[in-house]
Amino acid sequence: MKALLTLLVLFLSGCAQTPAIRGTGDLGIVIERASGRVAIVDTTARSVLARVDGLGDLSHASAVFSRDGRYAYVFGRDGGLTKIDLLLGRIAKRVIQAGNSIGGAISQDGRLVVAQNYTPGGIKVFDAATLELLSEVPTGSKVVGLADLPGQRFAYALFDAGEIWLTDLSNPREPRTQKFPAGRQPYDGLVTPDGRHYMAGLFGEDGIALLDAWRPEAGARKILENYGRGEEKLPVFKMPHLRGWAVAGGRAYLPAIGRHEVLVVDTATWREVGRIAVKGQPVFVMARPDSRQIWVNFAFPNNGWVQVIDTPSNQIVQTLQPGKAILHMEFTPRGEEVWLSARDDNMVGIYDTATFTRKATLAADSPSGIFFTSRAHRTGF
């Protein structure tokens, strides 16, 4: 009798501990880089739901999401690939897949997770469900700028070899790769929101390599020949993140390299049509989802500032000091709020993008990247 009662209590508490049934459309993660941990967050309640430890070296970490929004795949600097269950608040699976990695991507159908590696170079293809290694593409070079494209394809750039590679993983165990000369030392890449154009920024020369993934046979061509460090070779405190490029109203907004400027480029001609003076060397230049505003953060020593550009006028309409060392920004899916990580203030600030008022502050241990599950439904993230 007593045993049964105990059993009953156990089962009752078992039921009680079952995580709440809830949607995943308003979830996300914040990288706590110093402690190898991520915070699972809720963008409706503006709260931290759980923390997950044991992710290794999370400097320069990034994340993608499963198509159901339940799992985050976190790529750590130490080559760790960790699948986190956002609903159960725990690690579902973790593998060390390389010695030095800087990110990854997920296929259009959500079945393949691909990591890009510095050491030993190349990309590796994993089953998104099990993290089983399905195939790899050796490159003999550091890989940068990996981005998913429609049709189970992935584009990436080879820093040492100066090439853009386009790999088709329709058959994930038999990758088919096309290779295109791109220019000296591509250092990052991005794909336009429609998944059509892949661009790689060049560190070893001025200009950007552009590949039209709808006509890859035409090869990569060079655009924006004046984009780069230029003749003077200005000191660069932090390389801008191309992944932050904003495309709004037929214009691309790019971080200048070494200069206190945001460049405005016509996406029909890929020519520069203007420059906007800003507070420092821009790092992320990100469009609010409705593309009415562009938010910009900066490299040291100006990394306590954030500026907002109004796209119809290309004027700066707001300058904020949200905290010390603003490393990353993430908009809520429909853009009514933006989350900013302030690493040296150990907090995340949440701002209303219409009024620029702070709605909430969340404690976080040296926060860097912020990633929301709505990325699961977008291309090139």
Added chain:
Amino acid sequence: MKALLTLLVLFLSGCAQTPAIRGTGDLGIVIERASGRVAIVDTTARSVLARVDGLGDLSHASAVFSRDGRYAYVFGRDGGLTKIDLLLGRIAKRVIQAGNSIGGAISQDGRLVVAQNYTPGGIKVFDAATLELLSEVPTGSKVVGLADLPGQRFAYALFDAGEIWLTDLSNPREPRTQKFPAGRQPYDGLVTPDGRHYMAGLFGEDGIALLDAWRPEAGARKILENYGRGEEKLPVFKMPHLRGWAVAGGRAYLPAIGRHEVLVVDTATWREVGRIAVKGQPVFVMARPDSRQIWVNFAFPNNGWVQVIDTPSNQIVQTLQPGKAILHMEFTPRGEEVWLSARDDNMVGIYDTATFTRKATLAADSPSGIFFTSRAHRTGF
């Protein structure tokens, strides 16, 4: 003792019946119009998870989703507004809010659900959590083309009064409305994907009314003066759905009215730049999320056909016969597949958009609208 055992069994079965913990990013609903029912579907497994009865008259029904992806709000023709819990597979709340309704929208922050009504006209504003009525805006006219805009705003058109109204619900109990003359008998409206331009098609005259929601003070202006039924007043078997308008690569693709054509319009100048001959009178003209393809379905008697336009060439690249009475189409969030409802074949066909092969067929009772949770994160849906 026996009572305790029974209790234990009850609790065990209670645990067992707890719905699976799962993500909501790959969920959706299919309207089964003849039976007042919706099917809850999973786009990863390509399966029906549950069916929910008791939704009343679902002819011309549409749906929006909560920002967490857990709830669907279904607007029925009979004025019923039903909140469905997709995870528990049941009705969470249902109200009869009007006598005759044709749809609704959800605010940028997900807190307000707004219904547009024919009888008695006007819009009604509900708390998304409780469906409590917060306010209403009487119009003295049938309301059509309701669409959400950034900043808790909603745009809609008045069929009888020939106006576009823009209502700000920043304070949901005190709506603030601006009114703009638009033209004779607007019959539907849409907002561009960036949430900037609201367009209302006119039934009583040729042309389309365009309001720039970034500069509403400039008022609505008329564009595409040759768009409409024209001098000949062609018979129109089914009014096209403007909500289906596709915008791809700086071009809008519109269903012609009464003609077997899709119109191509430059979105910078809003001038017509081409026409594409198709199988019938187009109803929905929808862009695949990467905008590489436009899918078109047709009014009776050609409603067994679907055609696919390749956007770089504006050529028809595929003609399909997916079933009898194709009423609606919905792309998976990243566009690798499309779901088509075949009302008179009582099934939904799921196609690979790259190969045009059928991947699966799901039985459904007179299916019409198909809506996936990824709409929660988009503007103007």
